[in-house]
Amino acid sequence: MDMVTVYIMGREYQVPAGLTIMKAMEYAGYRLIRGCGCRGGFCGGCGTIIRKKGSYKLTVGLACQTVVEDGMQFAQIPYYPPHHPDYMLENMEPTAEQILKIYPEVFRCLSCNSCSKVCPQDLRVMDYVQAALRGDIAKAADLSFDCLNCGLCATRCPVEIVQYNVGNLVKRLYSRYIAPADDRLDKRCKEIEENKVSTTLDGGFNATLNEMTQFDKKKLKDLYNARVKEPGESA
Amino acid sequence: MSYTNEMRESIKKVNATRAKRLHEEYPQLTLEERAKILSAFHPDHKDEAFRKITVGPSKGEKAPNEFVDVLESYPLESPDEIDLNTIDYDVDILIIGGGGGGSAASLWAHMNGANVLMCTKLRHGEANTMMAQGGIQAAVSETDSPQIHYLDILGGGHFDNFPELVEAMANDAPGIIKWHEKLGVMYDKDEKNHMLIKHGGGTSRMRMHSARDYTGAVIMRTLKDEMENRKIPVLEYTAAIDLLLDDEGKAAGALLWNMETKEYKIARAKAVIVATGGFGRLHIQNFPTTNHYGATADGLVMIYRAGVKLAFMDAVQYHPTGAIWPEQIVGLLVTEKVRGLGAQVLNIDGIQFTYPLEPRDVESAKIIKECLEVKKGVPTPTGNIGVWLDSPLIELKLGKGAVKKNLPAMFRQYERFGIDISVDPILIYPTLHYQNGGGMINSDAETSVPNLFLAGEVAGGIHGRNRLMGNSLLDINVFGRRAGIAAAKRVKTVDIPKKLTFNHVKKYVEELKSAKIPEDRKSPVLLPDYSRIEKRVKRLSIF
Incomplete structure (x- = not known):
């Protein structure tokens, strides 16, 4: 097995080449409590600061997604004190003024792009912050969509913006106030409330859902087998 | 870490058969054939992997050994x-x-x-x-x-x-x-x-x-x-x-x-x-x-x-396509969409052995059979075994760039570990997905x-x-x-509990003792321990 030397918070360990930072820590003997969540690159819980061998430059990555290299030093940032003012979505507007009210520090953005440079998802973080401060909520929501809330952007921001919380806010504002509501939902909920049969089953059978819960397996299987798959795309 | 030389040899065969496979359709199983493969190879049908629970309210019911272990614990x-x-x-x-x-x-x-x-x-x-x-x-x-x-x-x-x-x-x-x-x-x-x-x-x-x-x-x-x-x-x-x-x-x-x-x-x-x-x-x-x-x-x-x-x-639900290589992402889900877009499932010789879109349980059973019984799986250096999911075939079917366009998250995931899934196939094996x-x-x-x-x-x-x-x-x-x-x-209608008790726990412990469950077994597990056994045995609990 090819081994490499890594420095976990400065202490030297030999670990097999090719492991992720997370698995390298476990190989070294750690039983992780913090800084380890989904282990699959979705929860953003394992943000890590990394210095590669001989480099003046600090980089970052998710511990579950970043492979160790010989001479690498790293430390996890399992928690970064966040700033999250309270707001209630029902009393808001999708505007720049609204953003200013909740996160005034957004307007201090220097366009230095430090946030985008560290994003493990390669998002254009600065661009969505800029879109938010222009009041272009739709664009900000779109650009911040794949954000994992790992918080690494916030650690590098010279003007202390908590970018990922801004991203969460603009996505919620967009979905509630800009994207028009699906008018079918109210209709269907009303039908359910009134216990109406909205659509005939394939094979022309009608029953309320509550009636169907009383059917025996034989009858249900017959109804199931009579289904015709509607043509259309798969997820 | 990309693929090993051994895997590369197998990939050559996958590449060699690809053009021929473009229009090849592997037949779907009949309902009877499905039932047969499930009872022979689906993990839920492996009798020795299950046992009856001997204590508690579901005593006598069958469950996976690993789960019964944590139930039958102090x-x-x-x-x-x-x-x-x-x-x-x-x-x-x-x-x-x-x-x-x-x-x-x-x-x-x-x-x-x-x-x-x-x-x-x-x-x-x-x-x-x-x-x-x-x-x-x-x-x-x-x-x-x-x-x-x-x-x-x-x-x-x-x-x-x-x-x-x-x-x-x-x-x-x-x-x-x-x-x-x-x-x-x-x-x-x-x-x-x-x-x-x-x-x-x-x-x-x-x-x-x-x-x-x-x-x-x-x-x-x-x-x-x-x-x-x-x-x-x-x-x-x-x-x-x-x-x-x-x-x-x-x-x-x-x-x-x-x-x-x-x-x-x-x-x-x-x-x-x-x-x-x-x-x-x-x-x-x-x-x-x-x-x-x-x-x-x-x-x-x-x-x-x-x-x-x-x-x-x-x-237990097993998803047929979990990553089994590279080591860093073993177990992670490879979305069903890869097969939906046309990728075939292949053995070490680059040959199809299953219709790619059988129901999840059936597809899993066929993959397990190919690896364990037919022994045509691809071994990994860490002791696992898998089969190929031929993602480059999607490019051949839908045009160049189709993999990256339709599977951006998957493409990104593998690219991080030096594998371009529009050029090389993906090594997969069924993965435990849902209880x-x-x-x-x-x-x-x-x-x-x-x-x-x-x-x-x-x-x-x-x-x-x-x-x-x-x-x-x-x-x-x-x-x-x-x-x-x-x-x-x-x-709104109940009072603050007057007395807090562990009566149920004590009763359960008595049951465990009469069932002669070894007393060193403790649960809940809380978190798995993925450190190596040689590290674990030398841990001292000092503070």
Whole structure:
């Protein structure tokens, strides 16, 4: 097995080449409590600061997604004190003024792009912050969509913006106030409330859902087998 | 770390057969053939991997050995050494588990006037909900109805589902989507501003709602944000290690444990909602898993000691295509879409051995057969074995760039480890995905123990013996909401528990002793230990 030397918070360990930072820590003997969540690159819980061998430059990555290299030093940032003012979505507007009210520090953005440079998802973080401060909520929501809330952007921001919380806010504002509501939902909920049969089953059978819960397996299987798959795309 | 030389040799064969395979269609199995392959090769049919539970309310029922081990285990605490007279947290409702189910329950309980406390052993939101990519089902279109959704769920579950739970889920689904829309969950919509809906495995109508490739993550973060705004308190890195009941046997709180300071705390509550997820990280039959770090069946252990019966614990869902190489991502889900787009499943010689889109359980069984019986799998240096999913065939079928365009998250995932899946195939093997069974509840999500509610994967019966895609994000919301509302209503009429007891735990310990269960076995597991055995044996517990 090819081994490499890594420095976990400065202490030297030999670990097999090719492991992720997370698995390298476990190989070294750690039983992780913090800084380890989904282990699959979705929860953003394992943000890590990394210095590669001989480099003046600090980089970052998710511990579950970043492979160790010989001479690498790293430390996890399992928690970064966040700033999250309270707001209630029902009393808001999708505007720049609204953003200013909740996160005034957004307007201090220097366009230095430090946030985008560290994003493990390669998002254009600065661009969505800029879109938010222009009041272009739709664009900000779109650009911040794949954000994992790992918080690494916030650690590098010279003007202390908590970018990922801004991203969460603009996505919620967009979905509630800009994207028009699906008018079918109210209709269907009303039908359910009134216990109406909205659509005939394939094979022309009608029953309320509550009636169907009383059917025996034989009858249900017959109804199931009579289904015709509607043509259309798969997820 | 890319592929090894041995794998490269096999890839040469895959490349050599690709043009010939372009129009080759492997035949689908008949229903009889499916039944045969399932009984021979599906892990649920491997008798020696299961045994009967010998203690507790579901005594005599069959479950996977790894799970029975944690059920037949002694508590982590010594009940007599715990001071139950000092109450650290006194609330209406205690919610155990910080994923989607617990969060939905917290919000609905709070909206219905209850004083709520959530505890979670990881960070709020670090849960399987966050990892769900595919979508959430709800019958909203003109051609669909809750009745049709109901039939699809039952068919998927082999008609063994509990009807009142399925009724609840199908009926509540459109209301859940409406609630999410109001909360600002960013669902995909079409040009008519309708929710974009698609098919999933086993659906007869398109009803899969999505938020790009991050459906669960977007739902989870929205619920979490809303909880923060409502100032609902969350104790992170605080595990529940046993439930507390009052002297009449009603739920009354839990023994909590700070994972970092190692100190215990007593939470007293008029009602308890357990939303702790499933058992993926117990690695049933040694399978890798798609599940998050904390999926260790803690809630199941606690509710079982309190007297809740379990259902369908022998029905485990394996996803046919989990990554088995590179080592860093073993177990992680390779989406069904790869096969949907035309990738074939191939053995070490680059030859097809299965129709790529058989039902999940059948596809898994065929892959296991090819590796273990036919012995035409591709070995990995870490002792695993897999088969190829020929993603470059998608480029041949749909044109250059089709892989990156249609599978951006997958492409990014493999690119990080030096593999270009538009050029090289993906090595896969079935992975442990979902616990179909769980604790028994009624349609208010309440168990047989008064004032004890369940939400999400910890509960059983909703999905019968097999869950369909898109029904777990739905399940956690529907039963989280129902549990939250029912518990909030209940706490208005019950008094603060007068006495907190471990009577149920002590009784359970007596049962364990009479069944001669070895006393060194302890549970709940809380977190897996992935450090090496040689490190573990040299650990000293000094402070």
